[in-house]
Amino acid sequence: MTFTVAITGKPNVGKSSLFNKLNGRRLAIVNDMPGVTRDSKDFTADIDGHLVKFIDTAGWEDKDSILSKKMVEQTLKAVSRADLVLLMLDARNGITPDDIQFGGIVRKSGKPCVIIINKSESKINILENEIYKFGFGEPIYISAAHGKGIADLFEKVISHKTKFYHEQEEENPEDDQLKLTIVGRPNVGKSTLFNAILGFERAITSDIAGTTRDAINHYLTYKDTDIELIDTAGLRKKANVNEIIEELSTAESINAIRRSHIAFLVVAADQPLEKQDLAIARIAIQEGKPLILVINKCDLIKNFREFEEEIEYLVADNLSEVVGLPIVYISALKQQGIDKIFDKALEVDQKWKMKISTGKLNSWLCNATTHYIPPLANNGRRIRIKYMTQTRVKPPTFNFYCNIPEDLPESYNKYLRNSLRKEFDLQGIPLRMIFHKNKNPYKNR
Structure with missing residues (x-):
């Protein structure tokens, strides 16, 4: 799971300057995808082997209102997604009531927070005792415009990331339990599927969209595998941008995906793969979680073969970033195909x-780069990928060592990704591929 950091604060304190400075430091960019919402900007970077996603909330500022309701709502949403919050203050302007309000939002969330004092290259008009009143500990002084203090910021972020994962390991010392999440739009049959699996009504079901308001967990064993099953409220289409409950419901579903190992994306056969379905799918992919597409209400389909071909085309056309996405066809109401989703989950978990x-990786790399030679870089030199290694699992993460990684085109990256999937039977599994400047750890051996 990627460690997520939200950059928050009132308008004009330098959030975008910091975000752009981080994004422009030529860190190893990993799966730079559009944010979860239209209003957010984020990117995932590799900082000395640590995957960190930064979220910029500056795009939510309303010029007509310093602290508009929408800005507060979007800040709440960003904070709910984050594992660490950076609260940015302006060294020149001192602490204002708006700063205090943003600090209150972060404090109520219970999320760890680091105060960033920006524009510290000039006179600092903030007293230290005022900073400590926030209750977030020692601040970090930076100048986003001049790039000063960024190394200290990275050190603090990595320290929090290490502590975060250490605490998770203490809470789950034996993570043998397979965590599965059922997600999807309202009224596609998620709770009906949940009840069909359990054999009784634990979640109230009806034809009214949004009946399931909270995540519900249940524990079961399937083929000697202990499973935790999570049913979430649907990721609902926002009817009104000011409905905070919609934002929190979305955040809960996102958090459920992040807590899980595998996500079942349930869609209705009569309304397959709408925009919201694709948005949910990309959330899972972005978090590095395997996705199983569960087509429900298949008892309504007349020509199944034609329908199956249509679904496969839609998936290939709209979710090309995960080639070979597993698809299971069921009818939760008639309890048809339920076993198939668990069989597929066990199979996918082993690959994940x-x-x-x-040795096997570099043998494949040699063959792949010989079959399709990397292109020329912008300076006319040939790009050479000399070495690779797998650095982690869940998701499978691979480090490549290259002479000119910044010039490697996306088309070649995609070629390597698809070839790697095919060679090692990783179809449908999200992969992390990180390209570093030649730094072969074995070159001196």
Whole structure:
């Protein structure tokens, strides 16, 4: 799971300057995808082997209102998605009531927070005792415009990331339990599926969209595998941008995906793959979680073969970033095909935590780059990928060592990704591929 950091604060304190400075430091960009909402900007970077996603909330500022309701709502949403919050203050302007309000939002969330004092290259008009009143500990002084203090910021972020994962490991010392999440739009049959699995009505079902308001957990065993099953409220289409409950419901579903190992995306056969379905799918992919597409209400389909071909085309056309996405066809109401989703989950889980030897990886890399030679860089030199290794599982993450990584085109990245999937049977599994400047850890051996 990627460690997520939200950059928050009132308008004009330099949030976008910091975000752009981080994004422009030529860190190893990983799966730079559009944000979860139209209003957010985020990117995921590799900082000395640590995957960190930064979210910029500056795009939510309303010029007509310093602290508009929408800005507060969007800040709440960003904070709910984050594992760490950076609260930015302006060194020149001192602490204002708006700063205090933003600090209150972060404090109520219970999320860890680091105060960033920006524009510290000039006179600092903030007293230290005022900073400590926020209750977030020692601040970090930076100048986003001049790039000063960024190394200290990285060190603090990595420190929080290490602590975060250490605490998670203490809470789950034996993570043998397979965590599955049922997600999807309202009224596609998620709770009906949940009840069909359990054999009784634990979640209230009806034909009214949004009946299931909270995440519900249940524990079961399937083929000697302990499973935690999570049913979430649907990711609902916002009817009104000012409905905070909609934002929180969305955040809960996102958090459920992040807590899980595999997500079942349930869609209705009569309304397959709408925009919201694709948005949910990309959330899972962005978080590195395997996705199983569950087509429900298949008992309504007359020509199944024609329908199956249509679904496969839609998936290939709209979710090309995960080639070979597994699809299961069921009828939750008639309890048809239920076993198939668990069989597929067990299969996908094994691939998601697969560890491939360095020797096999580099043998594949040699063949792949010989079959399709990397292109020329912008300076006319040939791009050469000399070495690779797998650095983690869940999701499978691969580090590539290259002479000119910044000039490697996306088309070649896609070629390597698809070839890697095919060679090691990783179809449908989200992969992390990180390209570093030649830094072969074995070059001196």
